[in-house]
Amino acid sequence: MDSIHVFLGTSLLVFLAIVSIMVTYRTFMDPPNEFERINQTHFLQILLGSILLFLIILSTLSILIGQGSTASILSEHHFLITQNIELIAIILIGNIITLLLGKKSATLFFLISSMIIALLPTSRYEMIVLPLIAGPISSSLALILPGRIGSLKSGLLSGLITGLLFLGMELSVKDPTVFTLQTEAIAVIATTLLFPMLENVAMPLLEKSLGLLSEASLTELLDLNHPLLREFSKKAPGSFFHSLAVAQIAEAAALSIGENTKLARVSAYFHDIGKMDKPQYFIENQSTFNRHELLTPRMSSLILIDHVRKGIEIGKKYDLPEIIISAIPEHHGTRVMQYFLRKSRDGANSPADFPSESDFRYPGPKPQNKITAILMMADAIEATGRAVKIQDASPARAISVIDETLMEIQKDGQLDECPLTISEIATLKEVFVRTLLQTQHKRIAYPGAKTTGIAPSWKPKDAS
Template identity: 35%
Template structure:
């Protein structure tokens, strides 16, 4: 089929009916299907269980808590099956195989580190306490907490604590489990919303302090009484702190590689992408300033709402900046960038709708060309869902109705009147599939509609937000986002609060010359002149596009402001 399609495109290009170019497609399409494959996920679980069981099998039987190698392997398999089942149940609706491989891959690497340190420290005949202190207790919890969130970090902490207990020597079982559990929980709590790499070092330092304190409690580090003991105490304390800090530095260094390898983006990377000096954003500031301002307002609305429902606020802000970059192809065809002339006056409603709808595909194409984050590409593609371009659809129906009246009068032929098909006025979709994409879609609609408010009172703002959000809900646009009704209520309240602060009114200050004249009149013993009071009488706004300056029919409907002097 691909060869036949290529021939068709070539023939159209030869006839001058096509440019011969093909739109960019999402890279790693095959990888995307693998990322959500159930069979691949089951295979990853099997690999994890078998590999970790092999690690337990390598442990000498005298170090095992259960007495024999076979028993240890059996216990390990049972525990692993239970943990894998728990993980899959918790992440059933949003699990991705890239994240599964990251979680269990980091756990396997963590267990390998425990096995390596245990082998090196407990087999050379030196103080075995050094072996426990050299274990990087918080490595896997830190990696998964930063990349995937606190829930994954906590899960990882419990897994490495339980499975690691089958690897460490029996004599240090209690010490290992307590230190592993508490230090892991510490780094998870310290890495909430990490936006600076320095926060990783701080988390590593606190984990080292926890290891040091617990080592003193368990007697692995003796409080010094002589000069020699002070030296030993200093070495062990330096090991406890140094291992955790070096571990945090290593995680900070490998984060970019892990993000690229497993398709995960941290808040640190999102902040780096939020620079408004990006080439596309600079181009938008110069060529489509109205769209740029619209994107900034959408970013503020989406970020505030995301914080209320626990979504990724930084991701919402960055994706909002880029969600309308497709308008750069034809900026003057969008109402926020139009001047005195309106290009839609010379187009049929169907052609106008095609131009409006094309900004989504153009945006996806530009995002891929500039190698933007895949999450940004998804938001650009999804932020309109499969919604209807209602203004031009309604206009096309009106023209169709007028044409039918002319046919009845014998002025036109029925075949000369174009059919109005609703699918020609709908965006191609898909609908939003993540909470962040759904929030940005709602923020985009709310911001555009808020410009139609002549007098933005709190009640009118709240009514506008409620109507738009509930319309989207009733259309099913948010069905795949995972947002609950409670989340949607919080989003509505956040939108209304943010818009009230943006659309507030200003105090009408008197002019300085008028105030000076009144003061002179008072000094002369004459009453001050009354200031003229200006009252604005406003009629309801009509739909804002296209620009009515060039359209007499719409000009009669335009909002009129009548200044009355009293």
């Protein structure tokens, strides 16, 4: 019997170690995900904070277990309890790091944690190895199973992994006692419950305090009942529906080149929130009278440019993530308001009155990432499509319009600071053509319908 349980324990440990090595190898082969790129500026803060938290947990355990063993309580089993708590703490903290900074950063934390444990005078050799086996597997589960229900599942599976590791350790040395099995069962339950609790409490606090972004926060911002979006829809309904149309185009475009579709859609939802301040000055919110007819081109441009500043201000007021707020100025970049520039030049009486192009440019910056670049193109294409009534155009004309719009953006150097490749731009163009034709399609003219919006006088034959 002794040889059987030793074989089973050793086999279990070897199997989990192989899985961990494969996961770690894949971690360093995969490119960084969008959250790893977005939150990387806070890498040191999060990593050092996590290490400090782990040291506090170790110190607290040392005090509590030390007091317990002095009183002859848990003297036999305090090592097992301590090891379980240490490993659970490492896994839970590592999972949070994974969700914010990616698996590479989490793997670094697991390595540092093992080194810290190795320096403890009371540590055992297994606790140096266990975090390096359980950690990478658990962090992968945290990414594979996102969301509230997913955090419960990944917490349960992470708990089972820790339980199996300790069980394997026990089997490889001796028959596990009833106390060992009970302790592992409690550890599994604790991990299952603690991970979703920690994710739903710690993550929002970290996101708000450091301006971080996660999959959960993006999902919340997708809700059209968000207070800011509700206010946007009431104050500037035309701009709001334009944002919804841009969101659909941007989401399809992001999907085509492997970017985060949620981030593209959320960025599009909030990109024009600054128009709430003076909605009547934007054509999509006007019914008949155009207020710009009473203004000089320069004054019109100043009012329109100011919606960027106002949008950033509103975004900060509502605690939007920094990456979403950055899409407000970046989707305009430093583009020129051609209509008002031409109008101003046409009205110039002398060379001295001839306006400078810089007076009619948005302040920037240019798009710094692929999502804001997609948003700039989607926004321009959606607006141009409505202006030229793309639904009445032939596919060839639609392609021509989109080509001209994208060429103008590229020639103006608006995509120079983002990492989009030529092949990706070509892919995006195909998606823009398809999506624009689908969203701005023709409608059947109903018999007797009038452009005034009055109901037709005709009735179906079977109507009474």
